Amino acid sequence: MYNQLISNKLKLAVVGLGYVGLPLALEFAKKMSVIGFDINERNLKMLRNSQDPSEELGPETFENRNIIFTSDPEELKKASFYIVAVPTPIDKYNTPDLKPLLSATLSVAKVLKKGDYVIYESTVYPGCTEEECVPLLESVSGLKFIEDFKVGYSPERINPGDAEHSLQKTIKIVSGCDDESLDIIAKVYETVVEAGVHRAPGMKVAEAAKIIENTQRDVNIALMNELSILFNRMGINTYDVINAAATKWNFVAYTPGLVGGHCIGVDPYYMVHKASELKYHPQMIASGRFVNDSMGGYIAKQTVKRMLAGNQSAGIQAGIQAGVQAGVQAGNQTGIQSGNQASNQAGNQASNQAGNQAGNQAGNQAGNQAGNQAGNQASNQASNQAGIQSPAKSRVLIMGVTYKENVSDIRNSKVADIVYELLSYRTEVDVVDPKADPAYVDHEYGIKMVDKPTGKYNAIIMAVPHKEYRSMTQDDFKDLLVPHGLVVDIRGVFRNIIKDLDYWSL
CATH class of the missing domain: 1.10.1040 (N-(1-d-carboxylethyl)-l-norvaline Dehydrogenase; domain 2)
Incomplete structure (x- = not known):
């Protein structure tokens, strides 16, 4: 099998061309004839134009590769060594959703021939390959496991956005259903993995290692x-x-x-x-x-609490300052007016001495009264302007919505939990991200992104510190915030940069 693959007498197929399957297929295509199989026609069109839908690989990665991209089962039938690399998600009850895996297995089972190999890379619980996939391969193909076809498991170890720990540089765990298959599978992977392979004693061990x-x-x-x-x-x-x-x-x-x-x-x-x-x-x-599943809600609640605390402190401070200034100003004006009036009246009736005394008394009394009234009014007005308000009147900017920095993937992003929790307080939320596809975000989470920040915000949540954000300065944050605004820096990236703003991180 190995020699025939290397000499292009047999073909290798990769089923599932996502962030795991695509780099694997392209790497194998340097050494042998590869069939890249996927059911997503939009992605296949991009791949045929040397575009990676995950935006992980550049156009040069597609050059000089012996590979075709197809969704045609007749093309898939031409392969003899199948590698299945499809997602294995969970459902809304947090239980394994094996539908993509079993669907891919069914596609392979329909074209499986005597002597073929099927290798799984998808993450599963220990025993899943032999308990779920092998029976389906047997029942649909009519072939006998081990006797007619071989199965192996080699878990993917791709880390999206990490160029250092690439497929070639990361040791590959390999396993097979018997000694012969283990040897063949190890040799095939050794052609593309420079770091070498680790031969696990069984498929369950390899599955457990990944988990x-x-x-x-x-x-x-x-x-x-x-x-x-x-x-x-x-x-x-x-x-x-x-x-x-x-x-x-x-x-x-x-x-x-x-x-x-x-x-x-x-x-x-x-x-x-x-x-x-x-x-x-x-x-x-x-x-x-x-x-970990609770952290999105926790971050949102902390943001609301700190916005309220910051607003109240700013409002009280502004109110005191405005009250004192207005009181002094009104007291002086009223005191002078009342003093002059009383002085003139008393001067006509008695002497200048009595007039001065009456003027001082009347001026002080009227000045204090007018100062208190003006001070209270100015204090209330300044407090309102400074932002003592409910979360429903607040605006929050969330920067980043992908599940991690420097990738476009939004699957199972916990930033959505922050958004939903803030919306439950009727807070106005704007979400920006230079990597994420707005249409995909809307489809997956019902969150409508904005092209860029607009106006002033009561808080900024740095949720995903993409490289585009890491050069931001304190002044950049100030330009987006109201006075006494809050910066929530989840990963603590800006903890040594933010000095003059209300700041919080995990």
Whole structure:
């Protein structure tokens, strides 16, 4: 099989051309004949024009590649080595949604031939390949597993937006249904993975390895998110604590933040699902998921509380200043008028001495009364102008809506949770993002983005610090905010830059 692939006597097919399948297909296409199969005709049209729908790869990546892009099952039938790389999401109940995986398996099963190989890269719970995919391959094709066709599992390890840890530079876990298949699968992947491969002793081991990679990260981030909530109540900055703790050699500097996307925010639920089948409740995994899934709402609530606190403080301060100024001014004017009037009257009746005394008394009394009235009126007016108002009268700008920085992918973005929570307070919310597709955001979340910020905002939430935002200065934030406005910097990127504004981070 391996020698025939390298000599182009047999073809390799990649089923699913997303952020995982496309770079894999293009890399294999340097060494062998590849069929890129996908059911999304819009994406296929872009791929044929050397455009990556995920915006991860440039046009040069498509050059000098032996590959065709198709949705035609007749073309798919020409392959002998199939790699399935389709999404494995969760449903609204946080249980595994295997429909894309089983649909892709069905497409392969319909064209499967004796001697073919099927390799899965999609993230699944341990046992899924053999329990769900293999039976479907057998029933539809009429072939016998191992005897007629071989199956393997090699989990994807692509990190979108990360050029350093690319497919070529990241060790690939490979596994097969027997020793022969493991050897063939390892050799095939070694042609494109410079870092080499790790041969797992079985498919379940390889499946479990992928699951715990992301579950471990999810649980650790959940710990930091929970500590961030606690530190906030203590009045200390989480990042200051992390920087201090990181001076010890064995401290791992995980940081708090939103956990979304199609991996870390999803994969632990696959393990929870499998655990429930085995009558076990994984408390730590489930708790981590609860904490991380709650962070969007927490950030929104903190934003509202701090806007109200900042508005009240600004209003009181402005009111006191305006009241004192207006009171003094009105008191002086009224005192002078009343003093002159009383002095003239008393002067006609008695002497200049009595007139002066009466003038001072009347002037002071009238001045104080007029000063108090003018001061109270000016104080109230200034307080209202300074912004003592409900969240329903506030404007918030959210910068970034993708699930992580420097990518266009919005799947399972937890920024949406922030938006929904703010809207529940009837706050006006504007969302901008240089990477996200506004039509896709509207379709997925019902959130209508704006082209650019307009007017002044009571708060800015730096939700996703894309590279386009990282050069912003304090003056840039000031230009977008009302006086005494709030900056919420979720990732703490600007904590050493914002000095003169109300600032908060996790």
